[in-house]
Amino acid sequence: MLRGLWKLTWLEIKIFLREPLGAFGSIFLPVVVFVVVSRFAGGRLTPGSLSTAAFLRVGLPVLVAVLIALSGVLSLVTIISIYREGGILKRLRATPLRPQTILTAHVLVKLTLTALTMALTVLAGKRYYPVHTHFPVFGFTIALLISTWSILSIGFLIASIVPTARFAQPIGAAILYPMIGLCGLFVPVQSMPPALQVVARVLPLTYSVSLLEGIWKGEAWSAHMCDVAALVVIFAICTALSARVFRWE
Amino acid sequence: MGISGTPNPVIQVSRIRKSYGATAAVSDVSFDVTEGEVFGLIGPNGAGKTTTMECVEGVRRPDAGQISIMGLDPFRDVYQVQDRIGVQLQRAQLQKRIKVWEAVDLWASLYPKPLDGNRLLEQLGLADKRNAWFMTLSGGQKQRLFIALALINDPEVVFLDELTTGLDPQSRRAIWDLVRGIRDRGKTVFLTTHLMEEAERLCDRVAIIEYGKIIDIGSPQELVGRHCSTRTVVLATADALAEERLRAIPRVDNLIRQDSQFTLQGQGDDFVTEVIQCLSEYRIRVTDFRTVLPNLEDVFLKLTGHSIRD
Numbered sequence: 001m002l003r004g005l006w007k008l009t010w011l012e013i014k015i016f017l018r019e020p021l022g023a024f025g026s027i028f029l030p031v032v033v034f035v036v037v038s039r040f041a042g043g044r045l046t047p048g049s050l051s052t053a054a055f056l057r058v059g060l061p062v063l064v065a066v067l068i069a070l071s072g073v074l075s076l077v078t079i080i081s082i083y084r085e086g087g088i089l090k091r092l093r094a095t096p097l098r099p100q101t102i103l104t105a106h107v108l109v110k111l112t113l114t115a116l117t118m119a120l121t122v123l124a125g126k127r128y129y130p131v132h133t134h135f136p137v138f139g140f141t142i143a144l145l146i147s148t149w150s151i152l153s154i155g156f157l158i159a160s161i162v163p164t165a166r167f168a169q170p171i172g173a174a175i176l177y178p179m180i181g182l183c184g185l186f187v188p189v190q191s192m193p194p195a196l197q198v199v200a201r202v203l204p205l206t207y208s209v210s211l212l213e214g215i216w217k218g219e220a221w222s223a224h225m226c227d228v229a230a231l232v233v234i235f236a237i238c239t240a241l242s243a244r245v246f247r248w249e
Numbered sequence: 250m251g252i253s254g255t256p257n258p259v260i261q262v263s264r265i266r267k268s269y270g271a272t273a274a275v276s277d278v279s280f281d282v283t284e285g286e287v288f289g290l291i292g293p294n295g296a297g298k299t300t301t302m303e304c305v306e307g308v309r310r311p312d313a314g315q316i317s318i319m320g321l322d323p324f325r326d327v328y329q330v331q332d333r334i335g336v337q338l339q340r341a342q343l344q345k346r347i348k349v350w351e352a353v354d355l356w357a358s359l360y361p362k363p364l365d366g367n368r369l370l371e372q373l374g375l376a377d378k379r380n381a382w383f384m385t386l387s388g389g390q391k392q393r394l395f396i397a398l399a400l401i402n403d404p405e406v407v408f409l410d411e412l413t414t415g416l417d418p419q420s421r422r423a424i425w426d427l428v429r430g431i432r433d434r435g436k437t438v439f440l441t442t443h444l445m446e447e448a449e450r451l452c453d454r455v456a457i458i459e460y461g462k463i464i465d466i467g468s469p470q471e472l473v474g475r476h477c478s479t480r481t482v483v484l485a486t487a488d489a490l491a492e493e494r495l496r497a498i499p500r501v502d503n504l505i506r507q508d509s510q511f512t513l514q515g516q517g518d519d520f521v522t523e524v525i526q527c528l529s530e531y532r533i534r535v536t537d538f539r540t541v542l543p544n545l546e547d548v549f550l551k552l553t554g555h556s557i558r559d
Contacts, residue, residue: 003358003359004355004358004359007354007355007358008355011347011351011355012344014351015344015345015346015347018346018382019346083344086342087338087340087341087342088341088342088343088344090308090338090341091338091341091342091343093308094306094308094331094336094338095331095336095356095359096328096331096332096359096360097359
């Protein structure tokens, strides 16, 4: 039984939106960047530039989705380390709140904000996006939430090992953002050197991108069960690891 | 030990140990806390106060030894225990932008029978801060909020760890009144402090702890009587023969003269009376007279060989 889960989740959403950069930085900024980049790319869209068109049709939307997920994870790493350093985690833990309630609340907050940012981006895309695309909005959102949820477990692992809140942001970024280069979004995994292929195969982002691209293009979920399974396995491994090494203070 | 005759221990700590790596934070600590009393664990920073308290709260597990609180095991039955205790942690913080009422509301929702949060905030003088963010509160206001959170479940035992550290004297006094109020409502209070004045004013009994070991336990008066029997009298007189007469008092161990001011030290409760009798017998006119009684600070100095502030 997770006593206090909904109240804590709602409270954490409100607190997050009160941060000076909270709502703006994590919800509106990605949407604004998306609109500006797509307008810029769209301006150079000539009938001959097939690769730009292809990028706009699938690549950019998936990249934006991945960035939304990663910024959520990074923000979780930062918040957890600030809470630990400030003794907030310890204070919450000395109540009947179960540890898993506190952590679940933060995961729910990040998933809610991810879904919200996603919805705003879709709305902005409908109006401003230069290429008309039809994609399963609901399915894509679910795919993004599964991806975020899996990557959040890596966030917890990072939050378990960063020494202080000051290092949380840079260390988190240094671990998370290189994944974008190896996830198959820019270079197909098959054409990477073997060593990098191995790395790419263990990164959750590789499976997220495969899943997101597939669902975006309208492929069936049944064709991507391997991706979902991989994301679940990564979640299970990282959660088990961070349960062992997580420090409350 | 109990005032009403049969002692009724709410907390029993027996021979607990706790090490962090190679450092022993607590070694072989035992004590009982009686129902309805204010019990203080006093000692310098790093003496093992917080570790001991956190073991009793169930936040930490001792490496060895037994703890029983209200008949329960604080670590095994942690959730049952947490419903019945209130906790204020040292140097704890809340989310910077959580509002006072939101914190109280969240805490209230975690317990089966919470008190009325609004009334509690009123009693603690925080009613007009209901909508303030935690980060905007002063040190004293934060501590009062933490007291409110520790009391919200109407606990049987309240734990207060270094409650007034870092507060100005005025806020400190206000907090002391609140703690007395908690005791008056029949709660058992277990606190830690490195302020001897705080311990003297609040605690029915204290345990002095240093290097993870308890040196002595008793009421402040008992400890003073046991370890510091020296009484000091300070008086001022212009009488030329005063020094000679005062030196003649049999119990005087030490006499220091600075111009017209005399400081006399002697043993036992009768010492002050003897000084007064001497003054009246020789009709020595004094312009100042005060006694300096030993306090816990002196007890600590005597027992450990150094001041608690060192």
